[in-house]
Amino acid sequence: YSYTITFPSPSPSTWYQENVSTKKRRPIIRMEQKITFLLKDPNEIPKKASDDVYLIEGMSDNVGKAIKHLDEAMLSFKKELTVNVGASKSIGSLILSMKDHCLKRYGCTLKEEKGKVIIEGIKNSQCENFLLKALIGDDPYKFPEEWTNYETLAPAKDFFNLVKLEPAELKYKSLKMLLQKTIPTSIIVSIQRIQNIILWKRYVSEKIDAQVLGPHRVNEKILFHGTSLTDPLLIYGSRAGFDVQFAKAGMWGRGLYFAEEAKYSDNYAFQTGKGEWQMLLATVLLGKQIESEPKRELTVPPLLPNSATERYDSVTGVTEGTRVHIIYQNIKCYPIYLITYKKPQSKFIF
Numbered sequence: 001y002s003y004t005i006t007f008p009s010p011s012p013s014t015w016y017q018e019n020v021s022t023k024k025r026r027p028i029i030r031m032e033q034k035i036t037f038l039l040k041d042p043n044e045i046p047k048k049a050s051d052d053v054y055l056i057e058g059m060s061d062n063v064g065k066a067i068k069h070l071d072e073a074m075l076s077f078k079k080e081l082t083v084n085v086g087a088s089k090s091i092g093s094l095i096l097s098m099k100d101h102c103l104k105r106y107g108c109t110l111k112e113e114k115g116k117v118i119i120e121g122i123k124n125s126q127c128e129n130f131l132l133k134a135l136i137g138d139d140p141y142k143f144p145e146e147w148t149n150y151e152t153l154a155p156a157k158d159f160f161n162l163v164k165l166e167p168a169e170l171k172y173k174s175l176k177m178l179l180q181k182t183i184p185t186s187i188i189v190s191i192q193r194i195q196n197i198i199l200w201k202r203y204v205s206e207k208i209d210a211q212v213l214g215p216h217r218v219n220e221k222i223l224f225h226g227t228s229l230t231d232p233l234l235i236y237g238s239r240a241g242f243d244v245q246f247a248k249a250g251m252w253g254r255g256l257y258f259a260e261e262a263k264y265s266d267n268y269a270f271q272t273g274k275g276e277w278q279m280l281l282a283t284v285l286l287g288k289q290i291e292s293e294p295k296r297e298l299t300v301p302p303l304l305p306n307s308a309t310e311r312y313d314s315v316t317g318v319t320e321g322t323r324v325h326i327i328y329q330n331i332k333c334y335p336i337y338l339i340t341y342k343k344p345q346s347k348f349i350f
């Protein structure tokens with residue numbers, strides 16, 4: 001026998017097949033595949049195992065229902081971890097600094113009870129290892145060791161300050177050498193360390209996220225940045241920091257441009273009006289990077305090979321004899337130093 005199959009509407013109840021010879025019709029009865037899956041108690045999952053993967057097969061509507069049921073079931077598997085860190089260690093500020101990242105990245109909550117930290121909602125070993133290392137070991141959000149005079153800083157109001165480096169300091173000498181390597185005639189006026197607790201914690205949070213994906217997704221470098229007509233204070237003294245929405249489209253599109261050599265950023269240095277110039281030295285998360293010819297239409301990095309959703313973290317290229325790196329997200333960089341300098345005026349003999 002020969003049949004024609006007809007689908008008058010998306011609803012399966014209207015589908016039918018018709019005998020070509022007799023013209024008799026009969027509804028199409030779908031054979032629905034039964035969907036089963038096993039949920040493991042997270043306590044039984046080996047510590048070094050990766051996240052469980054569940055394969056669900058069947059008709060599209062059944063798969064949708066199964067995924068919804070799976071999501072609801074997973075919510076009930078909230079593992080609770082209690083860590084005793086001792087009464088001698090203050091953990092209130094640590095929890096405060098960690099909770100946003102833990103909720104965003106791992107979907108877990110933290111609370112303190114008499115010298116103990118109770119962590120709820122941990123779904124994988126990576127999160128547990130991160131929390132245990134932070135709670136028992138070092139605070140991942142701790143400020144750099146070289147920071148000084150930051151104890152009075154608070155997120156609500158005075159959240160940043162500048163600390164002037166002395167010419168005798170080793171860091172001052174190394175930064176002076178770095179600047180004068182490609183701007184040999186420059187005269188240093190001051191080098192100030194930027195201590196912005198809001199921008200620092202945001203940057204560290206992004207770095208932690210990158211570390212979860214692997215070392216190749218960190219790729220951290222110290223690079224120069226010229227702010228052009230924008231006063232650097234609006235960057236290092238703000239809650240937003242670098243902001244790509246105010247960036248102008250350059251050779252690699254609209255992004256934040258950082259250079260390996262000071263001579264490039266000198267072209268975009270901010271003029272203070274006192275015969276002085278300023279530029280920033282920043283730490284930047286370049287991550288997985290792609291070398292590219294200039295493409296002014298870029299607003300985000302290109303897609304990774306064989307991916308429809310995941311992109312490179314940054315773009316790099318060479319211009320004016322200097323390698324530059326471009327990122328398109330504000331949270332991947334932090335301004336660490338403000339360098340103020342002078343340039344000798346050219347002399348003309350008549």
